Amino acid sequence: MAVHGGGSGPASSWLASPCAFSPLPRRQCFASCARDGRVRVWDSDTGNLRREYAPSARLSAACCCVAWGPCRTNKEGPQRKKRKSEAGQHVEQSDLLALGTAAGTVLIYSTVKGDLHCTLDGGHSGVVNCIQWHPEHSLLYSGSEDTHIIEWDLQTGKPHKWKADRAAVTSLCISPDGMFLLSAGMTIKMWNLETKEVYRKFTGHSTMVTTLCFATNRPPDSNGLYFVSGAAHDRLLSVWQVRSDGKDKMSVVSFTLTDEPQHVDLQMSNSKEEAVRLAVVCKDGQLHLFEHFLNGPCKKPLSPACSVQMSSAGGKVEEDTPVPVPLLAASLCADKQNLILAYGNHLQPVIEKMPINTSERHTCLIRDLHTSLSLSVDTAVSKIKTPIVNDQKSKVLIPGLPGHQAPIKATPSQSxxxxxxxxxxxxxxxxxxxxxxxxxxxxxxxxxxxxxxxxxxxxxxxxxxxxxxxxxxxxxxxxxxxxxxxxxxxxxxxxxxxxxxxxxxxxxxxxxxxxxxxxxxxxxxxxxxxxxxxxxxxPDLVSQLGMLYHMIESRVKLYHQLTRLHGKLYLLMTQVATSSNVPKAGELDHKAKLVYEEESSDEDEDSGAEGLHENDSDGWEEEEENEREMEVAEDGESHADIDVDDEDDMKDESKVNGDSDLEPENESEEE
CATH class of the missing domain: 1.25.40 (Serine Threonine Protein Phosphatase 5, Tetratricopeptide repeat)
Known part of the structure; x- marks a missing residue:
């Protein structure tokens, strides 16, 4: 059984991005959180990207710790329905991934569905530094900067919170039987999970503890329960023994490292005849392998059985010095003969499986990273070919060396x-x-x-x-x-x-x-x-500017959506403003301002009178164009009293106004 310590590192160390391999028996996936706030899940066999998840608050609340859920059967776990649907094919597939954020929330991400399973919030008031899953029950434990530990019930979602220490909780680890919980800040405490009381205390580290791993699977009453701890700025891994008499103030074994531990993978010892195997990745990027039988105290610090370091070829010339490549994480395989390494950059790590060779104390593996690393870009990118320069003939000018002058010129006005x-x-x-x-x-x-x-x-x-x-x-x-x-x-x-x-x-x-x-x-x-x-x-421009490119790309995608939303809102606001500025129609006045009534004579004398009225109407229409309405009305009244004898005068007026003499009405009047 393997226990990870790299996923429970402190959030204060911004140089170390959290990463973790999926649990045994088969290391299927590798999860890493890059500095752009995205969580990426890689396939350990092919090295291809399986899932990519960008939390909504990744820019303000970055991911601080990562922990894979155990491979459960179909009976238990929040992924119960998913397990039933895939029971025939993926029984032991790792699914749930717990992410602790700087905002105090815990995100449960499903790698099978590719979506957020649930969010556990309202418990912590500080940064979540460490997360651990219970090996049997549907429980999750988290430690935070607020000095508290929370036990989350994933079936009900209810938290059980208790104060762990005066300082922040930086690391957690659960025993294989699920009965005890190790928590550490400056002091290591062992808790009884049934009573939530302190079972033992261990002091000895002068800095914050960043790594906790149980090394044996034995009951504490048999004096055979051991665990490993590592601290920040400390180049030692300490092994502690849980004794039944309580005399366990000092560590019994220590392992020497080249730098502080960042990621620890451990295979437990089930008996005294079985050795504990450790794979420790340090901050300087080196890997150290240890193998030791835990059967009592050891005064001398133990050196690693084998050290592995990755490097990239400096050029085609054999005399070139290789460039170191940092190792991100390492995992011991179940066959105890192979090792899985993740190295390079968190944006696109290279995952490789290699055999364990303890015959050589130090091994340097040279890999060509320029051909294996490439950014996945949606649009086409022009490829730039870097020219090969011979270092023997070329001369490098660096500030401080003779032959180089800084381009800073003093102005003539200076003294x-x-x-x-x-x-x-x-x-x-x-x-x-x-x-x-x-x-x-x-x-x-x-x-x-x-x-x-x-x-x-x-x-x-x-x-x-x-x-x-x-x-x-x-x-x-x-x-x-x-x-x-x-x-x-x-x-x-x-x-x-x-x-x-x-x-x-x-x-x-x-x-x-x-x-x-x-x-x-x-x-x-x-x-x-x-x-x-x-x-x-x-030559390594892709890895240097890759994080910057991904971060800008993620923000630009969001700006396109905001621009569309802004356009829709602007259209609605302009329509509302236009409709509010239009004056509203009031009540209509049904009384007419001007009424024209034509008086009709009751006596129809003859046809000449009819023709007279028609001529009068024609003259009234002509006067309406040239005179005002009041004059037209008076003229209409005067025409009503004209006698039949004045027909000749009316004929002359009609000729002057342009009326034709050949109208049938006028002809009848002449006759």
């Missing part, structure tokens, strides 16, 4: 003392800060061109010093600059050796809040604009 001092000895940081303060105070007689040159010169030097010393105070003061010309000049004066550290620092800051990323984008744009020629010559 001779400043020129002599810059040529002989470089000014200290304190002197440069004083010069910047003088520039801010605005002294008389100070040339603006000289001030800007001195300021950019000082910013470049301070930036290099902050990147080398990783001083966050200096970096915060410089990277919060908003002036675009100052940023461009500072980046242009950087030496080539400081470009990659600056890109890594900007990539790390870009993962934070979007408001803080606005300033980082200006610096990143200036770096990519000024130093593109240098970056294109790097």
């Amino acid at each position: 001779e003392k400043r020129k002599q001092g810059s040529s002989s000895t470089e000014m200290s940081i304190e002197e440069r800060l004083e010069q910047i303060e003088l520039n801010v105070s605005g002294s008389k007689g100070w040339n603006k061109n000289a001030a800007s040159s001195l300021q950019t010169d000082s910013f470049a030097v301070l930036l290099v010093q902050g990147l080398e010393s990783k001083d966050q105070m200096i970096l915060n003061k410089i990277l919060q600059t908003k002036k675009e010309p100052l940023i461009k000049k500072t980046v242009a004066r950087l030496p080539p050796s400081a470009v990659l550290p600056l890109v890594e620092e900007l990539s790390r800051r870009l993962q934070g809040h979007p408001y803080g990323a606005i300033l980082v984008v200006q610096w990143l744009k200036a770096v990519l604009t000024q130093h593109t020629s240098y970056l294109s010559t790097l």
Whole structure:
């Protein structure tokens, strides 16, 4: 049985990204959380990407720890229905993956369905540092920065919380029989899970414990129960014995390492005649294999039986020095003869199976990573062929070596003392800060061109010093600059050796809040604009800029969706605003403003009278075009009283107005 310690590492160490292999009997998958906040599940046999999951709060609440659920039967577990549907094919397939976040929540992700199974929240008020599954029951244990441990019941979703220590809980481990729980901050405590009481206490580490693993499967009353612990900044793995008499204050065995442990895989000892086998991946990227019989104390620290280191070929020349490649995790196979390694980058690790060879104390495996690593991009990417340069004939110019001069030129307005001092000895940081303060105070007689040159010169030097010393105070003061010309000049004066550290620092800051990323984008744009020629010559450019590319791609995809939503909302808002500005129609006045009534005569004298009325109507229509309505009305009344004798005058008027003399009505009147 194998127990992982790498999945329960502390969240404070941002250099170590959480990763874990799926449990035995078959290491099917490898889960890793990269710095872009995405969780990727890789196939251990083929090395292909199976699943990729991006939590919604990955930018503000990154994933801090990962733990695979045990391979259960069809009777138990939250994946009960899924197990029944796949009982014939995938009985022992690992499915559930627990993810602890910086927001205090625990995400349960199903690798079979490719979707979030459930979210456990409302329990922790701090960062979740470690997660452990119960080997038999549907229970999950999590430890947090809030100094508490929570037992989650996955069937009901109810948490049971209790205080573990005064300090943060950084590591957890459950015994194989499921009766005891190990928790550690600065002090290691063994809890009885039935009563939730402390069974034993172990002290001896001076730093936070990051790794806990049970080494034997024996009852504690037989003096045969052992466990392994590792701490931050500690190059030793300590083995503790749980004694029945309680005299277990000191560790009984210690294993020596080259650096602090990051990932530990262990195969237990079921009897005294069986040795414990350990595979430890350190922070420096090396792997150490140990094999020891736990039958009592051992005074001497034990050295590894075999050490493995990965490297990539430096070139075609045999004399070239190999470039080290960090190991991410290692897993011991069930056959006890092979080993599965994951190395390279968390964005796209290389998974390889190799036989265990303890005849050689140190083994260096050389692999060609440039052909195996490639980013999966949706669109077509132009391939750039890197020219092969002979190192014997080429000359590398580095700041500080003879033959190289920094491109910083003093302006003519500066004094001779400043020129002599810059040529002989470089000014200290304190002197440069004083010069910047003088520039801010605005002294008389100070040339603006000289001030800007001195300021950019000082910013470049301070930036290099902050990147080398990783001083966050200096970096915060410089990277919060908003002036675009100052940023461009500072980046242009950087030496080539400081470009990659600056890109890594900007990539790390870009993962934070979007408001803080606005300033980082200006610096990143200036770096990519000024130093593109240098970056294109790097052979490992894919691995260096891969995280930045994936992070920008994930954010851009979200912006497209937000743009569509913004367009729809803008259309709705404009329609609402337009409808609100249209004046509403009030009540209509049903009374007419002007009424025209034509008086009809009761006496129909003859046909001439009828013709007269028709002529009158024609004349009224002509006058309506030239005169006002009131005159038309009066004229209409006067025409009503005209006698039949005035027909000749009316005929003359009709001729003047353009009426034809040949109308039938007029002809009848003449007759």
